[in-house]
Amino acid sequence: MNFIVTGISKGVGLEITKVLISKGHTIFGISRNSSAELDELRKTYPENLKWRSYDLTDHRSIRDELFKSFIGLKTEIHGYVNNAALAYDDIITNLNNDPLEKMFKVNVYSPFNITKNVIRSMLLHQIKGSIVHLSSISVHTGYKGLSMYASTKGALEAFSKNTAREWGSLGIRSNTIVAGFMETEMSSTLSDKQRNRIFERTSLKKPTSLNSVAKTVAYLLEEDSISITGQNIHVDSGTI
Numbered sequence: 001m002n003f004i005v006t007g008i009s010k011g012v013g014l015e016i017t018k019v020l021i022s023k024g025h026t027i028f029g030i031s032r033n034s035s036a037e038l039d040e041l042r043k044t045y046p047e048n049l050k051w052r053s054y055d056l057t058d059h060r061s062i063r064d065e066l067f068k069s070f071i072g073l074k075t076e077i078h079g080y081v082n083n084a085a086l087a088y089d090d091i092i093t094n095l096n097n098d099p100l101e102k103m104f105k106v107n108v109y110s111p112f113n114i115t116k117n118v119i120r121s122m123l124l125h126q127i128k129g130s131i132v133h134l135s136s137i138s139v140h141t142g143y144k145g146l147s148m149y150a151s152t153k154g155a156l157e158a159f160s161k162n163t164a165r166e167w168g169s170l171g172i173r174s175n176t177i178v179a180g181f182m183e184t185e186m187s188s189t190l191s192d193k194q195r196n197r198i199f200e201r202t203s204l205k206k207p208t209s210l211n212s213v214a215k216t217v218a219y220l221l222e223e224d225s226i227s228i229t230g231q232n233i234h235v236d237s238g239t240i
Contacts, residue, residue, distance in 0.1 A: 002077055003221060004028045004118065006056065006111075007084030009035040012134065012182060015214040016081055017041065021048050023218065028071050030054050031084065056084055057102055059109040067117045076125045079221040080118040082111040082133040082156070089145045100148060107152035112159065115174075119167060128171030130221045133160050134213075135176040137236045143198075157232055164230030173229035175220050180208035180236030203238025 003020055007013035008029035014037060017027050021041070029051045031038075042049050052070040067073060086106040088099045115131060122129045135157050138150040156176060163174040181198050199206055213235050219225050220233070 001079065001221075002026045002028065002075060003079045003081060004030065004071070004077060004114070005081040005083060006030045006114070008051070009033055009038045012179070012210045012213050013081075013083040014038060014041075015210040016083060016217050017049065019211070019214040019218050020221070021045050023222075024048075026050070028052075028075075028077075030056075030066065030070075032056070056110040057105040059105055059113050062110060062113045063117055066114070067121070073121070073124075075121075076127055077118055077121045077129065078127055079130040079132070080114060081217055081221070082114065082131070084110075085134065085152075087149050089149060091145055092147050095148065103148065104152060107149075108155050111156060115159075115163065119163075119172060122172055123170070129173070130225070131160070131163065131172070131174040132217050132220045133157070133174070133176040134217075135178045135232065137178055137180045137234070137239045140178065141201075141239060161230045161232075168229055173220075173226075175228060175231045175233060177213060177216055177220070178232050178234045178236060179213050180234075180239050182208045182210055182213070199237075201239060202236065206237060208235060208237045 003025055005013060005017055005027055008017045009031040017029060020027055026048050027050065029049060032053060032055050034051065042051055052066065054065060084106060086103045088103040111133065118131065133156045135153040136150060138146040139154045139157060160174045160176045180202060216233060216235050220228065
């Protein structure tokens with residue numbers, strides 16, 4: 001099957017790509033930059049991994065640049081993983097509109113527009129496909145400095161649930177993975193003390209496994225999960 005995955009150059013996006021490729025799927029990967037690990041993966045799986053550098057702040061050119069030029073309108077799309085995200089962390093009294101708008105373009109506007117074109121492709125090719133958005137535990141439990149970032153992920157959860165209701169009758173599913181704090185570049189700015197305090201709030205007392213998140217994404221994309229839609233699936237080491 002053919003899947004679109006955003007933010008594939010590192011972290012959980014790269015892990016999702018590895019899991020899906022190991023299952024024989026073809027990935028149309030999108031990220032602003034590449035990485036040594038992604039380059040190596042592309043060399044190993046030249047037929048199964050297609051990559052395009054694209055800045056998701058440009059949400060208005062998505063159809064032309066990604067669906068017409070990169071993927072091709074005749075390509076069947078079986079699923080979309082919205083993983084790419086930009087974090088703007090600060091307390092609300094320090095809000096700055098420029099980074100706020102940039103974050104919303106990457107985290108909300110572009111996923112909305114990609115979803116629009118994915119669903120249109122599924123309708124054209126009569127595909128009963130699956131959409132998976134990566135959300136965050138910060139939507140469901142408060143963390144100082146994450147109110148603005150959490151609001152973008154909360155928007156995705158509402159969007160996903162209503163997408164599932166709109167298109168479920170045609171077999172198109174939409175779910176979100178509510179991921180806990182993982183050891184990624186996005187969380188690397190935290191001090192050891194801050195990270196440990198976060199991990200102590202979980203049942204398992206440790207960070208969420210990237211591989212666990214990736215394998216849950218793969219499950220939601222494939223037919224074994226055909227009756228699951230409109231859900232928030234928590235993969236968070238028991239934070240809630």
